[in-house]
Amino acid sequence: MDLDTIHLNFNPYSLIALNVVLAFIMFGVALDLKLKDFYSVWKQPKAPIIGVIAQFILLPFSTWILVQIIQPAPSIALGMILVAACPGGNISNFITHLSKGNTALSVSMTGISTALATVMTPLNIAFWGSLTPGTDKILKEIQLDTFSMVITVFLILGVPLALGLFFSHKLPQLTQKIKKSFKYASIIFFIVFIGLALTANFENFRKYIHLVFFAVFVQNSVAFAVGYFSSKIFRLTEYDSRAVAIEVGIQNSGLGLTLIFDFFGGLGGMALVAAWWGVWHIISGLTLAKFFNKRPIE
Numbered sequence: 001m002d003l004d005t006i007h008l009n010f011n012p013y014s015l016i017a018l019n020v021v022l023a024f025i026m027f028g029v030a031l032d033l034k035l036k037d038f039y040s041v042w043k044q045p046k047a048p049i050i051g052v053i054a055q056f057i058l059l060p061f062s063t064w065i066l067v068q069i070i071q072p073a074p075s076i077a078l079g080m081i082l083v084a085a086c087p088g089g090n091i092s093n094f095i096t097h098l099s100k101g102n103t104a105l106s107v108s109m110t111g112i113s114t115a116l117a118t119v120m121t122p123l124n125i126a127f128w129g130s131l132t133p134g135t136d137k138i139l140k141e142i143q144l145d146t147f148s149m150v151i152t153v154f155l156i157l158g159v160p161l162a163l164g165l166f167f168s169h170k171l172p173q174l175t176q177k178i179k180k181s182f183k184y185a186s187i188i189f190f191i192v193f194i195g196l197a198l199t200a201n202f203e204n205f206r207k208y209i210h211l212v213f214f215a216v217f218v219q220n221s222v223a224f225a226v227g228y229f230s231s232k233i234f235r236l237t238e239y240d241s242r243a244v245a246i247e248v249g250i251q252n253s254g255l256g257l258t259l260i261f262d263f264f265g266g267l268g269g270m271a272l273v274a275a276w277w278g279v280w281h282i283i284s285g286l287t288l289a290k291f292f293n294k295r296p297i298e
Contacts, residue, residue, distance in 0.1 A: 019152075019262070021189050022254045023160045024182075026114065029090045030164020031179035032107060047102075047236055051109045051244040054230045056120045059248055060084045062222050064128045067135075072215050074134030075269025079212075080219055081135065082270060083256050083277050085124035087113035087157070091282065092250040098289035101242030109247045111161065118158045121255070122149035142264055152262055156255065204268060205275075212272045216280050224249035224288060242292055250285050253278035 063084035067077045096106035129135040227248030231241035256274035
């Protein structure tokens with residue numbers, strides 16, 4: 001299929017800009033975190049552990065099963081696997097709040113999953129991608145360097161996370177002054193950046209978006225279901241289950257795009273999946289929040 005051979009247009013300076021913007025977004029997210037968030041997880045670890053298992057084990061596994069069922073083009077399949085390997089997205093805390101879920105748990109899970117993603121994201125991409133002939137062929141053709149990906153994810157996620165925690169712990173007054181404007185500004189920059197990228201590749205998006213629409217819709221629905229029902233199976237409260245469901249269903253597609261352009265040359269199917277996921281999970285997340293709002297928490 002053509003989609004497995006086309007590459008979206010991104011020049012080296014744009015890639016550097018994307019990495020910087022994403023790092024700033026993660027710094028803005030980290031400003032909302034405090035060391036006590038991690039301490040509270042240590043004291044009551046059940047819900048975060050279930051969330052992490054759903055995020056980094058159950059979702060990639062479910063995505064691999066889904067790929068076997070719908071048999072998309074290899075580049076789309078690998079894009080789905082890559083998105084499933086990413087940590088929770090930066091709007092998950094906001095969506096959880098709208099859903100009347102446990103926002104404190106959501107914030108804690110965002111921090112934990114972001115920290116774990118420095119290792120788990122590259123490993124999940126390499127492992128699950130190697131289990132299907134089409135996706136394994138792509139990995140071998142590009143000679144994916146898992147260690148280099150670990151370093152990249154660490155620089156984009158780990159360093160901003162550490163800096164954000166340092167600011168919130170050591171400079172609380174400054175953090176309170178800058179965190180809201182910093183977070184909103186970084187997200188606006190990211191949206192503008194992605195908008196420009198879509199404009200530069202509009203013809204490819206117009207031609208191929210129908211091929212990824214269904215795959216992203218089904219995968220995102222599966223992600224929410226995995227988070228919610230795995231929580232229910234292990235007897236979490238409705239309050240906590242909503243937070244876990246949204247944290248698993250809202251993925252950091254910005255990180256996905258960065259990895260796709262840094263390591264896969266902007267491979268068409270992968271980039272379309274990550275880009276459309278970034279749009280769709282906002283729509284689906286707000287829709288789910290509206291649904292949850294109509295249901296009382298028992």
